Amino acid sequence: MQARKLIWVVVYAVAMAYVEAAAVVYLRRIYGISDLLRDIAPYDPRIAAIELGREAATLVMILAVGLAAGRSLQARLGFACVVFGTWDIVYYVWLRLMVGWPDSLLASDLLFLIPLPWWGPVLSPALVALLSVVGGLLAVVHDDRGRAMRPDAAAWSALLAGSLAILDAFMADALRVLPASAETLGRLRPTPFNWPVFLAGYLAMIWGVRRADRSATRSPS
Template identity: 50%
Template sequence: MQVKKLRWVGLFAIAMAYLESAVVVYLRRMYDLGDDLTKIPNFDRTITGIEIGREVATMVMLLTLGWIAGRRLQSRVAFAFFTFGVWDIFYYVWLWVFIGWPASPLTWDILFLVPVPWWGPVISPVLIASLMVAGGIVAIWVDDREWQIHPSKADWAMLFAGMGLALIAFMWDALGNLPLSPDEFDSIKPSSFPWGIYLPGLLLMVVAVWRVTWVSPRQKVKIQA
């Protein structure tokens, strides 16, 4: 049963989140950063490049573990989603344990620097991470029962549309300042979060994940029966 692997994969993701949050604590101390993360620190070019590389390396490590844990494509993708979601949630949990940040779910955070800076209230990535965890668990449970997951064209359309809207919301201010080089990252600052773009995107992703991991596999089983 692949479901039994979830505890160990989850433990790895929680430990990775500890490392990630520890690095952030170090950076805050080194650069004397406060709780206002609406402005990107004025890193030199070398540090900016290393930080971008660290983010990419973290994603590769998390997704690679998910790929190793699964037995075929659908469960590998599910484990990768689960791992990323747990890591993202516990990243904020550990930061709160270490330094009492974020003060609230609506506290702003710099989410990523690849390919341009992403910003958003903490609750916004946590909601998506929670969806990834829930969807990953259900998909792994489905795979254990030898049910096939075959997203329809409509499912793919909803999923990618939702992801696109969420990405636009996170990169809203950076996109308005393109073209942008890493040297110019510290010159932009978010204004207000576009909830009107983010929430429809989140809803589309929720519906798509629900259809793909639960509705569609069960319908196919009933038809075959």
């Protein structure tokens, strides 16, 4: 069964999370960073470009596994979502085991740099990752049972609106200072996280995933 591949996909994501966490530990040690809100490393355009490339490569790795594991577009997207969500959650588990951070689910973290810096409490990306795993599992299991998920316009609208709201919550500080140089963005530090916007978007996405799940129908043989 296709669903059996989930075990190896999860194993891959756990190992990938270890590599990611180890790289972050090295960077923190090299630059003497113990607190992202206090310790600001000197801006280095070359290192910044390499870091952007590393993040882009991470996305390619996630998508490549989804494409290799799935037999249909639905399953491929599902596997990619499982990899992404598992990697994101386990990444924080590895960091906690390696360096004792995060010490709280509300600790602020620099989440991503593409296309702008993303900031948020650890809990926020963990919630998104959890929903990604759930949605991915649903897509793979339905595909394995010969059922196609056919989200309607309402489901797509909820997923899109929810995604945009969450992205706005993550990138609000960067969006607020645009237009800005890469150096300015690199020195940006977060203001209090906009939980109402994030949670509104998250609930919209949950509704969209549930509606998409209910849309699954058996594909004609």
